[in-house]
Amino acid sequence: MELLSLCEQAVKLGEKLGASEVEAYATIDSIREVNFTNRIESTRTSSFTGLGVRLALGKKLGLHSTSQLKKEEVEKAVEKALAIAKVSNPDPDWVSLPTKYGKASVEQVFDKNIVELELSTLPEKAIEVMETVQNFDKRTTVTRGSIAVGEERVAVSNCYHRYLEQKGTFASSHVTVKAEDAWNRGQSSESHQVRTWNEMKFPKLSMDASERAVRMMDAKPIRSGKITVVLRNKLFADILRTMFGRTLSADSVQKKRSPWVGKRGKQIASEDFNLFDDGVKKAGVGTREFDDEGYPQQKTPLITNGVLERYLYDNYTANKDGKTSTGNASRSYRSIPIPVPNNLTLKRGEAKLDELVEDSSHGLYVYEVIGEWLSNPISGNLSATVTNGHLIEKGELTQAVKGVIISANFFTTINKKTNLIADDTENSGSTYSPSIRIQDINIAGT
Amino acid sequence: MTGLAHSSVAASKGQMEYVSDSKSRCAGFEFILENDWSSFTQEISELSLQAVEARMPRAGGYEVLADSDLIGLILHEAFGHASEGDLVATKESVLEGRVGEQVASPMVNLVDEGVVEGGYYLPFDDEGVEKGRLVVVREGVLKSFLHSRETAYKMGNLSSGNARAQGFGSKPIVRQTNLFMERGDQSFEELVEDIDEGLYICGRGARGGEVDVALGTFTFRVGPSYVIKNGEVGEIVRGISTSGMILETLRSVVAVGKDFAVRTSLFGGCGKDGQRVHVGHGGPPVRIERMVVGGSG
Numbered sequence: 001m002e003l004l005s006l007c008e009q010a011v012k013l014g015e016k017l018g019a020s021e022v023e024a025y026a027t028i029d030s031i032r033e034v035n036f037t038n039r040i041e042s043t044r045t046s047s048f049t050g051l052g053v054r055l056a057l058g059k060k061l062g063l064h065s066t067s068q069l070k071k072e073e074v075e076k077a078v079e080k081a082l083a084i085a086k087v088s089n090p091d092p093d094w095v096s097l098p099t100k101y102g103k104a105s106v107e108q109v110f111d112k113n114i115v116e117l118e119l120s121t122l123p124e125k126a127i128e129v130m131e132t133v134q135n136f137d138k139r140t141t142v143t144r145g146s147i148a149v150g151e152e153r154v155a156v157s158n159c160y161h162r163y164l165e166q167k168g169t170f171a172s173s174h175v176t177v178k179a180e181d182a183w184n185r186g187q188s189s190e191s192h193q194v195r196t197w198n199e200m201k202f203p204k205l206s207m208d209a210s211e212r213a214v215r216m217m218d219a220k221p222i223r224s225g226k227i228t229v230v231l232r233n234k235l236f237a238d239i240l241r242t243m244f245g246r247t248l249s250a251d252s253v254q255k256k257r258s259p260w261v262g263k264r265g266k267q268i269a270s271e272d273f274n275l276f277d278d279g280v281k282k283a284g285v286g287t288r289e290f291d292d293e294g295y296p297q298q299k300t301p302l303i304t305n306g307v308l309e310r311y312l313y314d315n316y317t318a319n320k321d322g323k324t325s326t327g328n329a330s331r332s333y334r335s336i337p338i339p340v341p342n343n344l345t346l347k348r349g350e351a352k353l354d355e356l357v358e359d360s361s362h363g364l365y366v367y368e369v370i371g372e373w374l375s376n377p378i379s380g381n382l383s384a385t386v387t388n389g390h391l392i393e394k395g396e397l398t399q400a401v402k403g404v405i406i407s408a409n410f411f412t413t414i415n416k417k418t419n420l421i422a423d424d425t426e427n428s429g430s431t432y433s434p435s436i437r438i439q440d441i442n443i444a445g446t
Numbered sequence: 447m448t449g450l451a452h453s454s455v456a457a458s459k460g461q462m463e464y465v466s467d468s469k470s471r472c473a474g475f476e477f478i479l480e481n482d483w484s485s486f487t488q489e490i491s492e493l494s495l496q497a498v499e500a501r502m503p504r505a506g507g508y509e510v511l512a513d514s515d516l517i518g519l520i521l522h523e524a525f526g527h528a529s530e531g532d533l534v535a536t537k538e539s540v541l542e543g544r545v546g547e548q549v550a551s552p553m554v555n556l557v558d559e560g561v562v563e564g565g566y567y568l569p570f571d572d573e574g575v576e577k578g579r580l581v582v583v584r585e586g587v588l589k590s591f592l593h594s595r596e597t598a599y600k601m602g603n604l605s606s607g608n609a610r611a612q613g614f615g616s617k618p619i620v621r622q623t624n625l626f627m628e629r630g631d632q633s634f635e636e637l638v639e640d641i642d643e644g645l646y647i648c649g650r651g652a653r654g655g656e657v658d659v660a661l662g663t664f665t666f667r668v669g670p671s672y673v674i675k676n677g678e679v680g681e682i683v684r685g686i687s688t689s690g691m692i693l694e695t696l697r698s699v700v701a702v703g704k705d706f707a708v709r710t711s712l713f714g715g716c717g718k719d720g721q722r723v724h725v726g727h728g729g730p731p732v733r734i735e736r737m738v739v740g741g742s743g
Binding site for chain 1: 453455461462463464498502505506507536537538615616617653654655656657658660661663664665666667684685687688689691719738739740741
């Protein structure tokens with residue numbers, strides 16, 4: 001059954017049964033994955049389907065869903081959503097479902113090479129990764145790896161006689177390499193997430209992780225104190241997602257769970273700090289023609305020259321604030337949408353990564369950490385345990401470092417005029433960031 | 447499973463803090479009806495009001511007393527993951543090849559069990575194997591690893607009933623069920639009185655943890671906690687993350703309390719290889735000689 005026609009049937013049935021507004025949202029996610037260590041461990045092909053019905057009876061709302069894309073199951077979901085709406089309390093902030101639908105122009109989000117990939121290609125690439133790692137050094141082996149490709153199809157339709165359909169492809173790879181001899185052990189991980197098969201760089205993935213695993217063999221903690229740190233691009237992307245991913249969403253702001261309540265128009269970061277959400281970035285991991293309510297995705301400035309400019313909106317939160325959606329609705333077929341970033345991006349600087357290191361007389365170059373996602377975006381308390389880093393002495397990378405905690409107040413940190421932002425943007429998932437140098441970070445070590 | 451979660455955000459003098467906690471049980475709706483939720487939520491709000499005024503401790507090494515709530519999280523990250531058979535079979539875990547070795551203080555006894563009061567209810571695993579009681583560490587000596595049928599076969603062992611899959615679309619992998627430390631004999635007062643300078647680190651409001659089983663490093667973020675000075679619990683402190691080494695932390699256990707609780711959560715869970723499942727954990731309050739604590743300069 002075609003996704004879009006099922007959505008349209010759901011909308012028609014909801015209207016016929018007396019709902020004042022109806023929306024249907026359906027997805028098919030197909031995934032192919034191979035997992036490996038120093039041999040192939042498992043391969044998997046899965047397909048997940050679902051359709052969600054959101055409807056209103058005046059200001060009373062109901063949601064129900066089914067994982068079976070069949071006409072009779074969809075009809076049951078509509079009936080149940082209506083039954084739920086009937087017993088719900090009216091939501092005084094409800095205005096309407098989106099009345100504007102549309103597609104943005106996007107590039108490189110669908111690759112037929114991924115859809116048509118031979119079944120044998122993924123295991124072949126996995127073996128290539130294992131061999132590259134094993135040939136790198138007699139001490140290096142893969143302890144964990146995966147390569148996955150997927151196709152996502154989304155359809156959405158509502159009672160304002162709108163209907164849209166889009167498809168996208170994804171590819172990702174991950175490898176963890178261990179380097180070990182009789183005395184020492186080092187480890188490093190690397191991962192890539194892209195939209196097209198040609199962007200996958202298997203040799204680079206294998207070499208980067210192997211090289212760092214070997215360098216980490218003699219890693220040790222350093223003394224507690226204050227130090228200048230250089231945070232690798234992908235790591236700072238993870239930190240940006242933890243610190244801004246939820247709190248710049250209008251949903252958090254309206255519920256007063258965000259430190260950015262009442263801060264629009266205020267200076268919250270240094271002047272060279274520019275953060276935006278680029279929902280239409282070429283080949284971006286979060287790039288789509290339209291968001292999960294059918295609203296066209298767009299580029300939205302969030303922090304410009306350090307000034308907080310805008311929050312991210314879906315239709316509901318926009319109506320509540322008397323604004324327009326920024327095209328950031330995100331949901332699964334089983335849930336109502338909330339606004340989240342599409343491609344959260346920190347604008348690159350002009351410095352070269354080498355300059356960030358060379359200009360530090362005494363510092364720590366941090367490549368990998370654990371626990372950065374446990375940082376607190378409301379108090380601004382940032383902390384992470386370094387698992388892969390290097391001491392910087394007189395502008396040179398020296399001793400390998402692990403097992404120390406870095407901590408700082410993130411809100412103070414982004415305000416520092418001495419931060420230096422590099423020009424080497426990379427992504428961790430759908431967050432894009434260059435590397436950054438920050439002074440006076442606390443270290444808890446020996 | 448039923449449960450209730452509450453988050454409270456407090457703001458004071460330009461600072462913000464939030465504390466969240468939940469209570470869950472493998473039970474029906476009677477669990478919701480029988481609990482006093484207004485005092486539960488009020489306590490969390492009061493804690494967030496105290497925490498927003500609190501300072502952060504100075505970064506460095508501390509003697510710590512972990513409460514019963516937090517010790518489960520520590521064990522889960524600091525030891526549980528490294529004992530999972532898949533990570534052992536690939537020689538990724540630092541515990542590989544150490545069965546029979548002293549890996550913890552002689553006071554430490556660790557058990558993984560399928561049915562425990564207060565924990566997650568798992569009489570059998572997702573491969574149909576009975577999930578009984580497995581002694582992982584007895585008096586500090588590593589006794590066994592957690593196994594699925596696959597990892598048990600690879601290592602010439604029997605499955606311990608630890609295979610779990612997030613759903614029908616996922617492969618069953620080795621997971622902890624209810625991993626806990628057995629109780630000791632010290633009262634709370636006895637545990638505190640020998641600490642001259644340290645921290646009483648607490649699980650309420652903790653944000654979770656992560657481990658790197660190959661490097662043997664783990665980290666977790668605890669809830670609002672308290673300074674211990676001259677054997678007494680004093681000032682509240684916030685924003686604490688701690689870190690340690692798998693093979694060192696449980697060796698530094700110097701005292702084990704007699705209070706005991708295992709808990710589970712409807713809202714959280716353990717993530718591994720992109721799969722999330724419910725688990726339970728717990729134990730008694732435990733005194734650990736040294737842990738690294740991140741804080742202010």
